[in-house]
Amino acid sequence: MALLELSNITAGYDKNIILKDFDFSVEKGEFVSLLGSSGCGKTTTLRLIAGFSEPMSGRIVFDGRDYTHVPLHKRNFGFVFQSYALFPHMTVFDNVAFGLKMRKMDKETIRRDVEQMLRLVDLEGFEARYPREMSGGQRQRVALARALVIRPDLLLFDEPLSNLDAKLRVKMRVEIRRLQQELGFTAIYVTHDQEECFAISDKVAIMNAGAVEQMDTPGNIYNNPDTEFIARFVGFENFFALTRSGAGVFAAEDGTRMAVAADRAGDRLKGCIRPEDVRVLPAGAQAENALPGKVMVSTFLGRHNQINVQTAIGEFVVSTDQNQVFPIGEAVTLSLMANKIKLID
Numbered sequence: 001m002a003l004l005e006l007s008n009i010t011a012g013y014d015k016n017i018i019l020k021d022f023d024f025s026v027e028k029g030e031f032v033s034l035l036g037s038s039g040c041g042k043t044t045t046l047r048l049i050a051g052f053s054e055p056m057s058g059r060i061v062f063d064g065r066d067y068t069h070v071p072l073h074k075r076n077f078g079f080v081f082q083s084y085a086l087f088p089h090m091t092v093f094d095n096v097a098f099g100l101k102m103r104k105m106d107k108e109t110i111r112r113d114v115e116q117m118l119r120l121v122d123l124e125g126f127e128a129r130y131p132r133e134m135s136g137g138q139r140q141r142v143a144l145a146r147a148l149v150i151r152p153d154l155l156l157f158d159e160p161l162s163n164l165d166a167k168l169r170v171k172m173r174v175e176i177r178r179l180q181q182e183l184g185f186t187a188i189y190v191t192h193d194q195e196e197c198f199a200i201s202d203k204v205a206i207m208n209a210g211a212v213e214q215m216d217t218p219g220n221i222y223n224n225p226d227t228e229f230i231a232r233f234v235g236f237e238n239f240f241a242l243t244r245s246g247a248g249v250f251a252a253e254d255g256t257r258m259a260v261a262a263d264r265a266g267d268r269l270k271g272c273i274r275p276e277d278v279r280v281l282p283a284g285a286q287a288e289n290a291l292p293g294k295v296m297v298s299t300f301l302g303r304h305n306q307i308n309v310q311t312a313i314g315e316f317v318v319s320t321d322q323n324q325v326f327p328i329g330e331a332v333t334l335s336l337m338a339n340k341i342k343l344i345d
Helices: 042-050 092-102 107-120 136-148 166-183 194-200 218-223 228-233
Strands: 004-013 016-026 031-035 057-062 077-080 154-158 187-191 203-208 211-216 238-246 249-252 257-259 268-273 278-282 290-300 304-311 314-321 331-336 342-344
Touching: 004 042, 016 042, 016 211, 031 042, 031 194, 042 077, 042 154, 042 187, 077 136, 092 107, 092 136, 107 136, 107 166, 136 166, 166 194, 187 194, 194 218, 203 218, 203 228, 211 218, 211 228, 228 268, 228 342, 238 314, 249 268, 278 314, 290 314, 304 331
Parallel strands: 031 187, 031 203, 077 154, 154 187
Antiparallel strands: 004 016, 004 057, 203 211, 238 249, 238 268, 249 257, 268 342, 278 331, 290 304, 290 331, 304 314
16 A cells, blocks of 8 residues: 555635545655646645645545544654745754754754754754855755654655756755655655656656646656657657557558557557657658658757758657758658657547
8 A cells, every 4th residue: 555645635725626536646765746837736735745735525545544634733744845944043953953842852862863964964064053144055955954854754845946046956956866765755746847856756747737647757757658748748849640550550641651669559649759859851861751841940059950840740840960950941851760759649
């Protein structure tokens, strides 16, 4: 049985239903990210798990116990906020020690645990500083230490790195992943940053309109999206209708034969391919899954060029080497490699 299970959850505010018949589960020791655009329901899900709000219906079970109506202060969960939420009038030591003091731990235990946690987050020697005397990254590590020092049964992150600059975000996500692997805690991480959550997670749940559209390892989601929504989310930009005509063979809308290495149940599907997986060849070239087309737009993007090519089955976005320049209106042949085409519902 999973450590955490949300079953048939309906939740929202007044008449605004955000989650309906929602199911979600996390295994012990997993680092799971909830990913999606604003309004998809990821923060609502996190608030329900934390105990900040209750569902209208459904059950939340943690470690075999019904947590649906257990108040926040009786859940041994740690929480790391976007805004750090440190006490400005307290030193680093006192901020980290706060949860232990609330649990009425003895002074020696508090001192030992706080010092150990500050070593883990590389803040040894910062005990007497105040939050205003620290950088954003240091303050976020204090917040992380404060959440971890109580040895939570579950650690919840609410977009914890969104206030940091790009370089510091990369550094902090490595630190969070290192700590999770070292300590083995179970975590749920909410973000709208795809790269961040793919880098840090064992599993990713991509949410759309109050439902989990796909939940899997980052690699499986990136390479094998289930739906067009997921495919677009992870970088596919070219979509075309296909009808099965044999084993590994499909026909495009104009009758063009398409060989596809992937397989999926159904006779009418969509094919999709990333811009970087389409080859551009001279007009009339013989190639795998060849599509004649005409260059409509050409854009310089630094390390590569992007061209938009109109074909009989739609417009394709293609990434090319920056040395490959194609004038507007030039006739070309696109080659869609069979092992790069993915099939989606």
